[in-house]
Amino acid sequence: MGGGIATHELAAAVSEAGGLGTLGIADPRTLRQELGAARRLTGRPIAVNLLLPFARSSHWAVADEADAVVTFWGRPRRRSEGAWLHQCGSVEEALEARAEGADGVIVQGIEAGGHVRGHWPALELLAQARAALGSEFPVLVAGGIATAADVEKALAAGADAAVLGTRFVMSEESGAHDGYKRRLAAASHTHLTELFGSGWPAPHRVVPNAATDRWLGRDERGPSLVRAANRAAAPFLARLPSSVALRLAAAQRSSVPLFGPAPPSRGAPEAMLDAAPLYAGETVARIDDVRPAAEVVAGLAGGH
Numbered sequence: 001m002g003g004g005i006a007t008h009e010l011a012a013a014v015s016e017a018g019g020l021g022t023l024g025i026a027d028p029r030t031l032r033q034e035l036g037a038a039r040r041l042t043g044r045p046i047a048v049n050l051l052l053p054f055a056r057s058s059h060w061a062v063a064d065e066a067d068a069v070v071t072f073w074g075r076p077r078r079r080s081e082g083a084w085l086h087q088c089g090s091v092e093e094a095l096e097a098r099a100e101g102a103d104g105v106i107v108q109g110i111e112a113g114g115h116v117r118g119h120w121p122a123l124e125l126l127a128q129a130r131a132a133l134g135s136e137f138p139v140l141v142a143g144g145i146a147t148a149a150d151v152e153k154a155l156a157a158g159a160d161a162a163v164l165g166t167r168f169v170m171s172e173e174s175g176a177h178d179g180y181k182r183r184l185a186a187a188s189h190t191h192l193t194e195l196f197g198s199g200w201p202a203p204h205r206v207v208p209n210a211a212t213d214r215w216l217g218r219d220e221r222g223p224s225l226v227r228a229a230n231r232a233a234a235p236f237l238a239r240l241p242s243s244v245a246l247r248l249a250a251a252q253r254s255s256v257p258l259f260g261p262a263p264p265s266r267g268a269p270e271a272m273l274d275a276a277p278l279y280a281g282e283t284v285a286r287i288d289d290v291r292p293a294a295e296v297v298a299g300l301a302g303g304h
């Protein structure tokens with residue numbers, strides 16, 4: 001999880017507890033520092049996530065130093081020698097990732113929080129992927145998983161592992177702003193929208209805030225003019241240095257429909273809670289507490 005959410009504290013705590021902690025994308029210098037800081041906290045494997053529309057060669061150099069790279073959103077292509085997983089929204093994308101040399105795929109269901117690649121519920125896409133990829137190829141599943149029972153169900157349906165985002169946003173170690181965590185704890189539903197698409201015009205799942213209340217009508221994707229403006233501005237905005245993009249995000253107000261993809265992280269101004277995306281998946285309705293990540297991982301393993 002990018003945007004300052006999956007920091008070294010979270011990734012290290014997850015890995016230390018037996019999961020595969022994954023650092024979210026940041027500018028290459030910060031990402032390298034984060035990897036170093038995670039290494040100081042745990043001797044266990046750490047992965048780095050790269051969002052393909054934003055990954056530059058200097059990001060790949062950092063990913064090469066991690067134990068695995070997890071890519072998302074774009075044409076899968078092997079760019080490093082190490083272990084590589086690609087998160088997919090369709091069987092076609094999963095087949096392409098395997099053909100390009102991926103060591104495994106994560107199939108992401110439409111229930112997922114953050115940017116949503118595909119259109120199918122997670123377990124449906126998992127069944128399709130298993131049928132197409134056979135029983136030997138590693139297939140992990142993301143979206144709609146928050147409890148040990150969810151993990152059991154995913155494994156019984158043929159997944160090799162479960163991938164979770166929202167449950168870990170609501171961990172003590174996540175870099176999410178405390179107000180963001182509180183909003184998620186209180187939330188009971190989500191919107192799959194394109195409202196916060198200035199710089200990255202792609203569908204994403206969020207909980208309601210003043211911006212969504214004001215701008216999402218019957219079409220939860222958002223006003224068509226806003227979406228068209230987001231698409232037109234994307235090539236320019238995607239090239240802004242992340243420090244500039246963050247300053248712009250901090251200046252956003254819910255009354256002006258120009259919303260970028262950066263979520264409110266620790267230290268962000270309180271106003272961002274109502275003018276920035278509060279990413280979360282459908283499981284948010286079933287999660288109402290913030291817990292240490294190690295406790296979350298232990299709870300997910302259930303009786304195993």
Ligand SMILES: Cc1cc2nc3c(=O)[nH]c(=O)nc-3n(C[C@H](O)[C@H](O)[C@H](O)COP(=O)(O)O)c2cc1C
Binds near residue numbers: 050167283
């Ligand atoms: C706050 C947040 C940020 C996310 N950022 C990223 C990201 O930067 N890269 C990525 O591959 N997936 C990202 N995702 C999606 C996750 O990889 C995953 O598909 C999703 O969280 C699974 O669904 P769940 O939220 O229901 O657990 C993000 C999800 C959330 C909730």
